[in-house]
Amino acid sequence: MTRTGGGREVHIAGVAETALGEVHDQTELSMFALAAREALAEAGMTLRDVDGLFVNYMGEEGTVQVGEYLGVTAPRYLDSTDIGGAAFEAFVHHAMLAVAEGRCEVALIGYASRQRTRRARNIGGGAVDLDSLAAQFQTPYGLPAPIGHYAMMAARHMHEYGTTPEQLAEIAVAARAWARLNPKAWSRDPLTVDQALSSRMISTPLRRSDCCLVTDGGAAVVVTSADRARDARKPSVRVLGAGESQSHWHIASMPDMTVTAGAVSAREAFGMAGITASDVDVLQPYDSFTVTVLLALEDLGFCAKGEAGAFVSGGRLAPGGALPAMTSGGGLSYNHPGALGALLLVEAVRQLRGEAGDRQVADAEIAVAHGVGGYNSTASTVVLAR
Amino acid sequence: MTQTYGDAVTAPFWAGASEGRLLLQRCDSCGAHRFYPRPFCLSCDDDRSTWTAVSGAGVVYSKTEVQVKVLPGLAPPYTVAVVELAEGPRMTALIVGADGEPGPGCEIGDAVDVAWRPREDAPPLPVFRRRP
Numbered sequence: 001m002t003r004t005g006g007g008r009e010v011h012i013a014g015v016a017e018t019a020l021g022e023v024h025d026q027t028e029l030s031m032f033a034l035a036a037r038e039a040l041a042e043a044g045m046t047l048r049d050v051d052g053l054f055v056n057y058m059g060e061e062g063t064v065q066v067g068e069y070l071g072v073t074a075p076r077y078l079d080s081t082d083i084g085g086a087a088f089e090a091f092v093h094h095a096m097l098a099v100a101e102g103r104c105e106v107a108l109i110g111y112a113s114r115q116r117t118r119r120a121r122n123i124g125g126g127a128v129d130l131d132s133l134a135a136q137f138q139t140p141y142g143l144p145a146p147i148g149h150y151a152m153m154a155a156r157h158m159h160e161y162g163t164t165p166e167q168l169a170e171i172a173v174a175a176r177a178w179a180r181l182n183p184k185a186w187s188r189d190p191l192t193v194d195q196a197l198s199s200r201m202i203s204t205p206l207r208r209s210d211c212c213l214v215t216d217g218g219a220a221v222v223v224t225s226a227d228r229a230r231d232a233r234k235p236s237v238r239v240l241g242a243g244e245s246q247s248h249w250h251i252a253s254m255p256d257m258t259v260t261a262g263a264v265s266a267r268e269a270f271g272m273a274g275i276t277a278s279d280v281d282v283l284q285p286y287d288s289f290t291v292t293v294l295l296a297l298e299d300l301g302f303c304a305k306g307e308a309g310a311f312v313s314g315g316r317l318a319p320g321g322a323l324p325a326m327t328s329g330g331g332l333s334y335n336h337p338g339a340l341g342a343l344l345l346v347e348a349v350r351q352l353r354g355e356a357g358d359r360q361v362a363d364a365e366i367a368v369a370h371g372v373g374g375y376n377s378t379a380s381t382v383v384l385a386r
Numbered sequence: 387m388t389q390t391y392g393d394a395v396t397a398p399f400w401a402g403a404s405e406g407r408l409l410l411q412r413c414d415s416c417g418a419h420r421f422y423p424r425p426f427c428l429s430c431d432d433d434r435s436t437w438t439a440v441s442g443a444g445v446v447y448s449k450t451e452v453q454v455k456v457l458p459g460l461a462p463p464y465t466v467a468v469v470e471l472a473e474g475p476r477m478t479a480l481i482v483g484a485d486g487e488p489g490p491g492c493e494i495g496d497a498v499d500v501a502w503r504p505r506e507d508a509p510p511l512p513v514f515r516r517r518p
Contacts, residue, residue, distance in 0.1 A: 123456055131393050136400075137422055138478050140511050142456040143466045151450035152468060159448070159494040204451040250422075252468045252476040257448055 007100025011229035011236040012092070012384065014042030014222035015346040018112045020335045021186055023216040028058060029069045031112035035220035036070060043222045044231035045106060052077035052104030052223075054091035057111055057339060070108075077104035084373025085286055086244065086265075087111075088221070088341030089380035092369075093242035093269075095223040105228060109345075112218030113337040121214050121338075123147070138250050144203050147211060147289065149251045149375035151203040154291040156257035158205060161306035163294065165205055167313055169196035171290040172209045172332055174318035179329025181319060181359035186215050187333040210290040212330075217337035219346045237352045237384045240275070240366075243268025244380035251375060258306070261379035262299035262370060269368075269381035270301070277301040280383075281364040282351045283323060284344040286372035287330040293317075296370055300381070324361045327351060341371035345382065352386040391509050396423045398437045403509040408442045408500050410473065411435040421475035442500030444469040444514065446492050447476055464488035469498055469514050480513040492516050 016038035018031035026034070032055075040046055050072045059065035062080025067073070077098050081087050088109060095107035115121055123144045129135060143149065157163045173193055179185035196209035229236035245264035248254040270276060277300055285296045294308045302323060303311040317325040328334040328347040335343060348367035350356045364386070371380045391400040399422075402409030410419045415432035419440065426433045449467035456462075465481040465488070482501055483490045492498065497517040502510035 123454060133396075133422055136392055136396060140457075140505075140508075141466050141478050141480050141513075142452060142460045142464065143450070143478065144452055144454060144456045148450050148452060148456075148466060152448040152466075155450060155494065156448040201453050203453065206450075250478065252421075252478045257468075 007102070009226035010096045010099045010239045011224060011226050012221060012239060012345070012349055013224050013229040013232040013236040014039035014045070015349045016042065016220050017184070017343065017346055018218035020184055020217040021215055022117055023114055024117060028112045028114055029066065031218055032058065032066060032110055032220060033070055035112065035218065036108055036110060039220040039222050040108070042232060042234050043224065043229065044233050045222065047071060049106045050108045051075050052095060052098055052107035054079045054095055054107055054109040055111065056080040056082055056087050057113065075104070077107070083244070083246065083378035083380070085288065085339045085341050086371035086373035086378040086380040087339065088345060089242065089369055089371035089382045090244045092221070092223060092239060092345065092382045093244055093380060096239045096242055099223060099225050105224060107223040108220065109223060109342065110218060110220035111337070111339055111342050113339070114216040115338045116214050116216045134250060138252070143251065146375050147206055148203045150289045150291050151206045152251055153257045153295065153376060154205050157291065157294065160258060161309065163309035165197055166193055167309035168205070168210055168290040168294065169193040170312045170315070171287070171293045171317065172196050174312070174315060174321070175287055175326040175330040175332035177318045178327050178359055179333035181357070182329050182334055185329035185334040186213050187329070206289060206291065212288045212332050212336040212340070215335045215337055217335040217343065219342035221342060221345050235353050235386065237349050237386050240383040240385050241269040241271065241273030242380070242382045243272065244378070246378045249374065249377055258295065260295050260299050260372070260376050262296050262372070262381065265379040265381040266300040266370070269383050273383035275366060275383060279366050280368050282327060282348070282361045282367045283325040284327070284348045284367065284369040285325055286340055286344065286370055287326050287332045288336065288340065288372060290332070292372055292376060293325070295376065296372070300368070300370060319359065327356065327359050327361060341369070341380070344369040344371065348384050352384055395425060399423055400509045402437065402439070403502070403512060406502050406510065407439045408512055409437045410440050410475065412438040419471070419473040419475055421477060440471060440473050444471040444498050446494050446496045446498060448494055449481065449492055451491055460488060465491050467492060467514065477512065482513045482515050484515065490516065
């Protein structure tokens with residue numbers, strides 16, 4: 001029995017996706033409310049059981065508007081940590097500690113967005129505050145955000161280690177192969193390395209095929225104690241460990257463009273769980289860009305620094321490969337609602353429960369979800385086990 | 387451009403830029419240069435520093451050629467780089483040609499020198515030119 005911090009064993013007892021893709025008949029709040037009710041139903045609970053809220057990017061003041069909408073009027077634990085796509089694995093970290101210490105019993109984590117329908121993305125990434133450091137020293141140079149930041153990391157990795165565009169394309173191809181097995185995936189047409197390499201260049205060396213989708217979506221996740229998880233309608237999964245870190249905001253301040261905050265978040269999470277990368281049966285890396293996966297594979301210890309290009313070759317991450325990764329199709333081909341981390345947790349849980357249908361990884365016992373935020377600025381890692 | 391630009395900590399940098407000088411804080415205690423500007427040295431914590439004109443020489447640490455439109459008045463393709471200055475700190479910058487205009491590419495490891503790109507409503511922007 002793995003226990004955390006001397007406290008109680010903690011489980012994920014319910015997960016649900018919101019409506020995905022292009023959502024015209026719901027709002028963000030109603031999408032999340034429906035997903036929350038579904039995830040809680042899996043856990044054998046209702047909204048009346050929720051006493052901890054872990055939510056961000058759903059209106060001002062973090063958790064408060066979602067709580068009001070859901071009728072969760074007197075929770076006793078609130079967290080709206082603002083670290084972008086990495087927030088949701090960090091929420092599991094924080095919820096695990098809070099539940100283990102008895103500061104809350106039923107933690108509801110999640111997010112929903114309609115960034116596609118609202119056409120809410122723009123590539124300028126302009127600093128709104130004209131006095132900010134970014135507005136003075138970065139925005140005037142026209143670096144597209146976020147892709148230009150990740151492009152510089154890819155270029156540096158290629159320079160230091162000989163990584164190739166074909167190897168980055170292998171990651172996109174693997175994600176697409178998984179998406180073809182997921183009826184809910186947005187992009188399900190076949191994709192080859194040659195097709196990927198002929199897609200439009202955006203910010204060298206990254207092409208359209210290296211970039212995630214922009215879709216509507218979201219998810220809800222319920223974290224609770226092992227005792228409370230006994231009432232769940234589906235098998236709950238154990239939270240074995242979690243960790244988080246950050247590295248930089250401005251690209252010129254990234255200490256080493258080939259090393260991410262994932263090196264620390266994974267060290268912490270794997271250390272708490274008592275595992276190494278070789279114990280992981282199925283990986284849900286944050287695939288905002290192909291290079292995000294490339295760097296994470298090294299920083300999480302699946303291969304040595306500089307070796308991820310060779311590591312991903314030959315379909316290692318794809319269906320039938322030695323390290324099944326992005327098994328939903330990921331942000332690259334399944335869904336990317338602006339903050340992917342909650343959906344990574346959903347897929348990890350479904351793989352461990354054995355309910356992933358055509359894309360099920362046989363006998364998956366240990367899954368890792370790895371969130372990334374900002375410009376590869378923040379990272380958080382969660383280790384789950386059935 | 388005589389009015390103050392930047393913020394309380396960065397204003398001397400932009401005052402230097404207005405005169406075509408790349409000024410960095412140099413720690414009076416350990417000698418480390420720092421960028422962006424801060425109230426004390428992150429290497430040794432000492433508060434004392436002197437705004438010092440640096441060589442403007444650097445090496446391209448990484449770069450990307452941008453092929454989409456991001457800003458008005460900056461037509462793609464152009465190259466944005468992170469340059470590691472001879473004095474140590476890194477800066478984000480455009481790469482410009484001999485004519486001072488954005489466009490030409492560069493490779494990681496290329497030697498570059500600072501140049502100044504005029505702006506209408508702000509001090510000149512430090513950019514970098516590949517050394518011939």
